[in-house]
Amino acid sequence: MRILSRAALLMAVLSGPAALAAPIVPQHDDEVIERLPAVARGSASSDPAVALREAKALLDAGREQGDPRLAGRALARLARWQADARAPAELVLLIADTEQYLHQFGSAVVRLEALVQRDPGQPRAWLMLATLHRVQGRYAQSDTACQALQRLGMQPYAAxxxxxxLALRGEHEPARRQLQPLIARATQPTTRAWLLTTLAELEQRAGRAAxxxxxxxxxxAxxxxxxxxxxxxxxxxxxxxPREAWGLLQGEQRSxxxxxxxxxxAQRAGLPEAATLRDELRERFALADQRSGPSGHERERALMALEIEGDAAAALRAARQNVEQQREPLxxxxxxRCAAAAGDAAARAQARTLAExxxxxxxxLDAI
Structure with missing residues (x-):
């Protein structure tokens, strides 16, 4: 139960030149464009290049389908290199990316910090570190990673x-002044979209809805x-x-x-699909609960309990567990919000204290 994370989004933007190249137009029907690696359930390959291709294909499929089991299989493909302090950088980056997808933030951070210790010139590692520290509410450590990107000349990512x-700390105007010229100069659609997403989140936290x-x-767009x-x-x-939200997500992958x-x-708009969607969600949560290991979906469980089930107490329990692991503004x-719904003043104070x-x-948050 995972939304595409900011770390994954940034990794896609940073590593995307090939994806942003001119499209390949086949000249005839039997032309081979690309040969995809097999991702069978067999044992992990000892060839790092093969393992890298297979694991990446599994992780990409897991993200597309919203299925953490595929990410677990990706990690299994890379298991022989997890404890190797001298593993190739590409393998280390993919292991860390898979770990952050599975909400194993601590191990991903340790792995990436070890990588930049032996090779400080790894921009993707610094970018992931900046995001992972930010997700856990460690803004000073995130600043350090941003500064490393600056030293490497990695623009517009460093800025x-x-x-x-800056925006997370409420310094909205300086943050806008940095973002707006980056947006104006962005030529690649994915880079421009990423920067505009950052601006949209800034304005949302600033209370500027329009x-x-x-x-x-x-x-x-x-x-x-x-x-x-x-x-x-x-x-x-x-x-x-809610009707606009409903229309927006109609073409989205049903993660x-x-x-x-x-x-x-659907529930807020009174649409007839609400009951069917609720039942499907209940089934998905039940299946997720049967899997071993940490679930990493307490955010969604809290939202489900609060918005669909109307169980404020259960929502608050899940929300409290969630902030032990990840501390994004949401x-x-x-x-x-769960504390307010449950009428729990101590939990509301906990949220404010955490933010401070x-x-x-x-x-x-100020409005609650």
Whole structure:
């Protein structure tokens, strides 16, 4: 039960030149464009190149389908290199990327920090570190990674990285001044969309709904991705526009995160699909509970309990567990909303204290 994370989105943008190249137009029907690696259930290959291809294919499929089991299989393909301090950088990066997808943030951070210790010139590692520290509410450590990107001359990533941290601390105007010229100069659609998503989130936290709405629309018009679509759906739901959220997600892959927002939109709009979506979500949660290991889906469980089941106490329990692991603005905000629904003043104070300790400012939190 995972939404496409910011770390994954940034990795896709940073490693995307091949994806952004001119399209290949076949000249005849039997022309081979690319040979995809087999991803059978067999034992892991000892060839690092083969393991890398297979694991990446599995992780990509897991993200597309919202299925953590495929990411677990990807990690199994890479198991022989997990404890290898001298493993090739590409393998280390993919292991860490898979771990962060599975919400194994601590091990991903340790792995990436070891990599940049032996090779400081790894921009993708620094970018992932900046995001992972940010996800856990460690803005000072994220700043350090942003500064490393700056030293490596990695623009616009270094400037955007710094701007996002400024915005999280409530320094909205300096953050806008850094982002706007980056957006104006962006030529690749995916890079422009990523920067506009950052701006949309900034404006949302600043309490500027109209500016946020415009940035979300521009981002999706530039290059649609699941993270932006689901995040914009959350914005529309916050703005009491459930039918728009419903329409926005109709063409989206039915991941658990997208399905949950569809169910919330259907219930709020009084659509006949609401009951079917609720039942499907219940079934998916039941299946997720049968899997071994940490679930990593407490955010979605809290949203489900609060919005679909109307169980504020269960929502608050899940929201509290969630902020032990990840502390993005949505997570702290969700804790406060669940606390308000449950009438728990201590939990509301916990959310505010957590935000203050992190240095996070969010107009939505101030309004609760």
């Amino acid at each position: 955007a990285c710094s701007a996002e941290n 500016a946020s709405d415009q940035a979300w629309r521009q981002s999706l 530039s290059a649609r991705d699941s993270y932006a679509a689901i995040s914009y759906a959350d914005f529309l739901l916050d703005q009491r526009r 658990d995160a997208a399905l949950l927002r569809l169910a919330i939109a 997570d702290v905000l969700l804790l406060a 300790r992190m240095g996070m400012r969010d107009a939505r």
